Amino acid sequence: MTDAAIDVRGLDHFFGEGEARKQALFDVNLSVRRGSLTILMGPSGSGKTTLLTLMGCLREVHGGSIRLLERELFQSEEVTRIDMRRRLGFIFQAHNLHASLTARQNVIMGLQVHGRGVPKRHAAAADHLLDMLGLGERLEYLPGNLSGGQKQRVAIARALVSNPDIIFADEPTAALDKISGMAAVQLFRDLGRTRGTTTVMVTHDPRILDLADRIVTLEDGRIVQDNVRT
Numbered sequence: 001m002t003d004a005a006i007d008v009r010g011l012d013h014f015f016g017e018g019e020a021r022k023q024a025l026f027d028v029n030l031s032v033r034r035g036s037l038t039i040l041m042g043p044s045g046s047g048k049t050t051l052l053t054l055m056g057c058l059r060e061v062h063g064g065s066i067r068l069l070e071r072e073l074f075q076s077e078e079v080t081r082i083d084m085r086r087r088l089g090f091i092f093q094a095h096n097l098h099a100s101l102t103a104r105q106n107v108i109m110g111l112q113v114h115g116r117g118v119p120k121r122h123a124a125a126a127d128h129l130l131d132m133l134g135l136g137e138r139l140e141y142l143p144g145n146l147s148g149g150q151k152q153r154v155a156i157a158r159a160l161v162s163n164p165d166i167i168f169a170d171e172p173t174a175a176l177d178k179i180s181g182m183a184a185v186q187l188f189r190d191l192g193r194t195r196g197t198t199t200v201m202v203t204h205d206p207r208i209l210d211l212a213d214r215i216v217t218l219e220d221g222r223i224v225q226d227n228v229r230t
């Protein structure tokens with residue numbers, strides 16, 4: 001097994017057709033070490049989300065190569081991408097919790113969509129993660145009775161409960177206060193150290209930069225800075 005969970009080579013990406021065609025990524029090269037925590041930064045429109053969604057098999061790769069967990073995504077079949085997505089955890093700003101399900105049930109959904117595990121262990125796994133994220137007292141709450149930051153933490157627990165190989169997160173701490181934001185990112189770091197989980201996270205949050213192993217900065221669709229921290 002190679003040390004790279006993700007290996008991006010010569011990646012270009014375009015949106016639109018004809019006159020409206022616009023290049024969003026230019027010759028991006030990035031190798032992400034297994035178990036590491038990488039932050040993607042850069043101004044609005046620099047291509048962070050485009051890169052994250054390409055690596056996360058949520059878009060088709062049109063030019064260049066992405067090897068994800070040793071599988072090539074360029075010219076891959078949709079069925080390969082679906083299969084790969086089962087090994088990934090996604091955390092987006094729009095947390096999309098089910099309004100009629102409790103915090104615990106929302107997290108269990110993260111396992112059921114993967115068809116993973118033994119059902120009677122699902123609740124224990126969900127409770128453990130919610131507890132680690134400071135929501136041990138809110139297991140039975142519906143999303144409508146949770147604050148924005150609490151909902152975001154439920155979404156984080158839902159992404160982690162299937163024990164993904166890679167976590168892709170877009171501004172996961174934006175709705176969180178400093179302490180819960182740091183705790184969530186610390187959890188990603190710990191999962192990297194203990195389980196080899198790789199995290200790639202887009203953020204503008206300066207409070208968590210010190211927790212990253214690497215900070216990659218994009219501008220106008222290109223990597224302009226790559227700061228590996230020791």
Ligand SMILES: Nc1ncnc2c1ncn2[C@@H]1O[C@H](COP(=O)(O)OP(=O)(O)OP(=O)(O)O)[C@@H](O)[C@H]1O
Pocket residue numbers: 015016022023024042043044045046047048049050051
């Ligand atoms: N679906 C789309 N159709 C057309 N253009 C798009 C689409 N998605 C992104 N773009 C363009 O691609 C470029 C990169 O966008 P992207 O969302 O990846 O940037 P970003 O760095 O994530 O920005 P933000 O921090 O605002 O989320 C921008 O110029 C954007 O307008």
